[in-house]
Amino acid sequence: xSAIAAKAGADAGAFQPVPSxxxxxxxxxxxxxxxxxxxxxTLCLIVLGAALIAFGVHFVPVGGAPAAMGxxxxxxxxxxxxxxxxxxxxxxxGAWAAELGLAVxxxxxAIGGALMMAITxxxxxxSYVFGMxxxxxxxxxxxxxxxxxxxxxxxxxxxxxxxxxxxxxxxGVIGGLLGGLGGTLIYLxxxxxxxxxxxxxxxxGLAGILAVAMFLVIAVLAAYNITGTIEGPHDxxxxxxPRAIIAAILASGLxxxxxxxxxxxx
Amino acid sequence: xxEIIIGIGVTALAGxxxxxxxxxxxxxxxxxxxxDPNSQVQLAPQMGYTHRIYNKAxxxxxxxxxxxxxxxxxVAWAFLMMGMNAILAIVLGTVLATIVQGxxxxxxxxxxxxxxxxxxxxxxxxxxxxxxxxxxxxxxxAIFTTVVICYLLATxxxxxxxxxxxxxxxxxxxxxxxxxxxxxxxxxxxxYQNQKFGAGVPISASGNIVRYAEAGQRxxxxxxxxxxxxxxxxxxxxxxxxxxxxxWRTVLFEHYLAGWGAVIAGAVxxxxxxxxxxxxxxxxxxxxxxxxxx
Numbered sequence: 001x002s003a004i005a006a007k008a009g010a011d012a013g014a015f016q017p018v019p020s021x022x023x024x025x026x027x028x029x030x031x032x033x034x035x036x037x038x039x040x041x042t043l044c045l046i047v048l049g050a051a052l053i054a055f056g057v058h059f060v061p062v063g064g065a066p067a068a069m070g071x072x073x074x075x076x077x078x079x080x081x082x083x084x085x086x087x088x089x090x091x092x093x094g095a096w097a098a099e100l101g102l103a104v105x106x107x108x109x110a111i112g113g114a115l116m117m118a119i120t121x122x123x124x125x126x127s128y129v130f131g132m133x134x135x136x137x138x139x140x141x142x143x144x145x146x147x148x149x150x151x152x153x154x155x156x157x158x159x160x161x162x163x164x165x166x167x168x169x170x171x172g173v174i175g176g177l178l179g180g181l182g183g184t185l186i187y188l189x190x191x192x193x194x195x196x197x198x199x200x201x202x203x204x205g206l207a208g209i210l211a212v213a214m215f216l217v218i219a220v221l222a223a224y225n226i227t228g229t230i231e232g233p234h235d236x237x238x239x240x241x242p243r244a245i246i247a248a249i250l251a252s253g254l255x256x257x258x259x260x261x262x263x264x265x266x
Numbered sequence: 267x268x269e270i271i272i273g274i275g276v277t278a279l280a281g282x283x284x285x286x287x288x289x290x291x292x293x294x295x296x297x298x299x300x301x302d303p304n305s306q307v308q309l310a311p312q313m314g315y316t317h318r319i320y321n322k323a324x325x326x327x328x329x330x331x332x333x334x335x336x337x338x339x340x341v342a343w344a345f346l347m348m349g350m351n352a353i354l355a356i357v358l359g360t361v362l363a364t365i366v367q368g369x370x371x372x373x374x375x376x377x378x379x380x381x382x383x384x385x386x387x388x389x390x391x392x393x394x395x396x397x398x399x400x401x402x403x404x405x406x407x408a409i410f411t412t413v414v415i416c417y418l419l420a421t422x423x424x425x426x427x428x429x430x431x432x433x434x435x436x437x438x439x440x441x442x443x444x445x446x447x448x449x450x451x452x453x454x455x456x457x458y459q460n461q462k463f464g465a466g467v468p469i470s471a472s473g474n475i476v477r478y479a480e481a482g483q484r485x486x487x488x489x490x491x492x493x494x495x496x497x498x499x500x501x502x503x504x505x506x507x508x509x510x511x512x513x514w515r516t517v518l519f520e521h522y523l524a525g526w527g528a529v530i531a532g533a534v535x536x537x538x539x540x541x542x543x544x545x546x547x548x549x550x551x552x553x554x555x556x557x558x559x560x
Binding site for chain 2: 066067089091095098100107108119120123126129131133135147161164170173201209
């Protein structure tokens with residue numbers, strides 16, 4: 001069916017059971033191959049990390065080009081880039097703390113991503129409020145569920161809202177937290193696997209570049225699911241996240257398997 | 267103890283360099299019109315508003331700066347491996363990355379502007395000659411300072427990632443911080459200076475960007491002059507704070523509670539920023555008031 005023939009008004013973000021089941025079956029096959037080749041446990045943790053990233057991206061309030069003109073709430077840049085920026089900042093912190101143990105490194109990665117988003121989101125609001133005299137307002141909800149602030153009267157005429165209401169700010173921090181956590185988990189699993197077969201310096205480099213690559217794959221997949229802009233956890237588009245997680249499981253299963261086979265079969 | 271003192275010194279230096287990098291990055295992207303607001307520069311001729319604004323958005327700022335910073339880091343790293351002096355190696359890496367940025371800017375301006383010829387938008391060769399070098403100058407500052415941060419992290423602090431990998435991480439973070447903070451100021455406040463202050467741009471006004479200056483047509487260099495007063499420093503503050511606090515919490519507190527000290531310090535800093543944000547939102551609502559009665 002062509003795009004023109006598609007049913008008008010169909011919800012592009014609706015959960016589609018058949019493709020989802022096909023994706024899950026394919027993912028199970030890929031993971032089963034991983035177990036047969038003896039890399040199953042590491043692969044499962046990589047897939048878990050990717051699922052965390054895909055879920056986390058949906059929390060990040062991204063307004064894209066309309067946000068740059070104060071026409072829509074969110075941060076004025078692209079979904080995958082912002083999520084990747086936060087996730088990689090988390091990966092930086094997690095990799096730094098890798099020698100302190102899994103729990104500290106994971107927490108360090110999560111906090112690194114959340115810190116990046118907390119500062120970025122604050123500066124976005126500073127820019128709107130003190131640079132342009134515009135108060136934050138959501139276009140998707142009547143009332144902020146966290147602060148109880150009503151939104152419509154603070155939305156300027158002819159726009160969908162602007163800035164980051166507190167719920168979007170918190171969403172950004174949670175998104176950074178999950179992104180940093182997932183990215184660090186992927187990195188640590190790859191690192192432990194590579195360190196067993198190659199010098200530590202090479203293992204760090206290979207694990208780092210593949211973790212970054214996998215992060216970008218998952219962030220871009222999630223961005224396709226979001227289609228453009230999202231305000232955060234209160235946005236109706238947030239409900240699309242199961243689809244992104246399923247896609248992330250399949251994509252990361254395949255990417256992870258290839259990343260592990262790089263050294264497993266050598 | 268000595269290690270911690272050196273770490274604090276590097277943290278302060280990296281934070282300051284990051285502030286310069288963020289400011290230069292935002293100003294470069296505004297002069298070159300690279301961020302999301304460039305959608306309006308591209309749209310304007312289609313709505314009948316031809317202009318002399320530069321137009322080089324072949325990609326968003328984060329991937330662009332990832333490429334340039336990683337390129338500079340990679341070249342610098344290769345020279346360092348050959349035993350070259352560190353400053354010279356970083357400068358040479360940055361020069362090469364800046365040349366690549368200039369090539370991208372030139373081809374992007376020519377390609378994107380030529381694609382608008384059917385709407386009567388001319389390609390101005392004098393704009394190409396005068397603006398490209400200005401964006402390259404700002405890009406040099408942004409790339410050089412970020413590469414120096416990466417070098418300090420790899421050598422003095424001892425981060426496990428190699429220089430090019432750190433370039434990917436911090437190049438992307440630089441672009442993300444600069445575009446998130448600086449884009450609205452360039453897009454809303456500068457391109458739509460003809461709209462009401464203190465309100466978003468109505469969607470119906472899309473494409474009607476300001477094209478004239480006090481004398482003659484507006485130049486992209488004037489856009490950089492304008493945004494350098496708020497958007498640039500705000501972006502610099504954003505990236506500077508990110509780099510500073512990421513390093514500061516680890517350098518000072520990693521030695522406590524078997525590494526959990528840095529995690530707790532980070533969580534406390536996040537909560538402080540959340541409280542500040544909450545205050546900023548409250549302040550804005552109380553002082554600016556609603557646009558209409560609900």
